[in-house]
Amino acid sequence: MYHGSHIIITAIILLSIASAGGILTRYFKIPYASMLVIIGLFVGIFHIFPSLKITPYLIYYVFLPVVIFEGAVGIKLRPLISNALPIGALSIFGTIISAIFTGTIFHFVLDFPLKQSLIFGAIITPTDPITILSMLKNGAMKYKNEKENIKNKENKEDIETLLAGESLFNDGISLVLYEVFLNLNLHKAAHIFSDGMRFSLSSLHSSLYHLYNMFYYILGIIQSSTVQFLYESIGGSILGIILGYLVSLVLSLATDFLTEIMISLLLAYASLIAAYYLHMSFIMAVIFSGITLANYGFKNKVTGRTLEVFPIVVEYITFIINSILFLIIGIEINLFKIFDIWLISLFIIALVLFSRFLGVYIISPIVNLIKNRFKIFSSGLTLNKRYKRFLVFGGLKGALPIAMALSLPLNMHLRNEIITYVFIAVLFSLTIQAISFDIFMKKGYKNSI
Numbered sequence: 001m002y003h004g005s006h007i008i009i010t011a012i013i014l015l016s017i018a019s020a021g022g023i024l025t026r027y028f029k030i031p032y033a034s035m036l037v038i039i040g041l042f043v044g045i046f047h048i049f050p051s052l053k054i055t056p057y058l059i060y061y062v063f064l065p066v067v068i069f070e071g072a073v074g075i076k077l078r079p080l081i082s083n084a085l086p087i088g089a090l091s092i093f094g095t096i097i098s099a100i101f102t103g104t105i106f107h108f109v110l111d112f113p114l115k116q117s118l119i120f121g122a123i124i125t126p127t128d129p130i131t132i133l134s135m136l137k138n139g140a141m142k143y144k145n146e147k148e149n150i151k152n153k154e155n156k157e158d159i160e161t162l163l164a165g166e167s168l169f170n171d172g173i174s175l176v177l178y179e180v181f182l183n184l185n186l187h188k189a190a191h192i193f194s195d196g197m198r199f200s201l202s203s204l205h206s207s208l209y210h211l212y213n214m215f216y217y218i219l220g221i222i223q224s225s226t227v228q229f230l231y232e233s234i235g236g237s238i239l240g241i242i243l244g245y246l247v248s249l250v251l252s253l254a255t256d257f258l259t260e261i262m263i264s265l266l267l268a269y270a271s272l273i274a275a276y277y278l279h280m281s282f283i284m285a286v287i288f289s290g291i292t293l294a295n296y297g298f299k300n301k302v303t304g305r306t307l308e309v310f311p312i313v314v315e316y317i318t319f320i321i322n323s324i325l326f327l328i329i330g331i332e333i334n335l336f337k338i339f340d341i342w343l344i345s346l347f348i349i350a351l352v353l354f355s356r357f358l359g360v361y362i363i364s365p366i367v368n369l370i371k372n373r374f375k376i377f378s379s380g381l382t383l384n385k386r387y388k389r390f391l392v393f394g395g396l397k398g399a400l401p402i403a404m405a406l407s408l409p410l411n412m413h414l415r416n417e418i419i420t421y422v423f424i425a426v427l428f429s430l431t432i433q434a435i436s437f438d439i440f441m442k443k444g445y446k447n448s449i
Helices: 002-028 032-045 056-073 077-082 084-110 114-124 129-137 150-184 188-193 201-224 226-251 257-277 282-300 304-332 335-340 342-373 385-393 399-406 415-448
Strands: none
Touching: 002 032, 002 304, 032 304, 032 335, 032 415, 056 129, 056 150, 056 257, 056 282, 056 304, 056 399, 077 084, 077 150, 077 282, 084 114, 084 150, 084 342, 114 150, 114 399, 114 415, 129 150, 150 226, 150 282, 150 385, 150 399, 226 257, 226 282, 257 282, 257 304, 282 304, 304 399, 304 415, 335 342, 335 415, 342 385, 342 415, 385 415, 399 415
């Protein structure tokens, strides 16, 4: 009984603190997520909730499905299809480039075993749809005036879909890549990396030889893991479409809008459970089930009352989840430990930012070239300098990297160090980077339409 009442009291206190944070954002002019993380840092310093811990299961199985589902339901089909090329290229190839680059540099500079370095690269690569989606809704992206023409409105939809869509799909691909690296590191072939690579001028020939072996094995990883990667990502996508279609048919049997809303929300967790047992990407399943529901079920199978109420209900649930999640993240981060390794912290922050920059700026020219060559892709956005800056600044880190880090095997070598480094990157991203991105959007977005 005490345990149950303790949970309720803790939840009430957390929501009260979150409400105060929401009021403070009005005066400090910073994103809501950043304010909650900052408040959480101070709460953690005074150990107000010593027993409060964030777990990967809480993020994976309680928080993420609803949050990702809300983002997927909000994606419109026209801008998604129009921008399928940049979204797909950035979320797949940009993610792979960023993860491998991060892992490689991390290994060289910090002398980390490469197998752990590659896993770290996969963990820290996914961007945070929670923060990005909340920023897209907080008023930063508004029309210049009420008389904007349809072209400007479509352009706005394209930019929002590019940011939100790339972030959502990036999460799914990153999680698949993380699982691929984690599984492959259990193989005996991983002994190539077990001793690390120490680069020095006196052993240049040996270092180049090890460098050759490293990239040769990375190519082997890509080749040997293709089946697993395609099965998890494409399989999860197909599963989501099937479940979204089936639930849409079920919705046609209901006449009460409350029942329709309940069935729609259950789709997120049904996608999670089905993907879990089929060993597919649950994030891809949730994304595509939400997109299918929104663009098929909601257009043909539900009442007008559901269309009116559902966005409010799911947005409110997501708001509560976000509030608790960002507070707990702040509470969990140990500032003093980060200050003790401030030099490494600066390196990690710079590495994560540059790897995001590299992924975006390598893929963008290729996307533009294909877009100009083939008429089928001509309707989407051209990734100019402004949009590329949006994507780089908007590469915010959040709940998923923390969940992946905490779900690492307990006996993994250097597990605690990886978790600490992930928290460092997430803290910077949800505070300084998020505030900078918010300012950048308010100033730069108005000039983009």
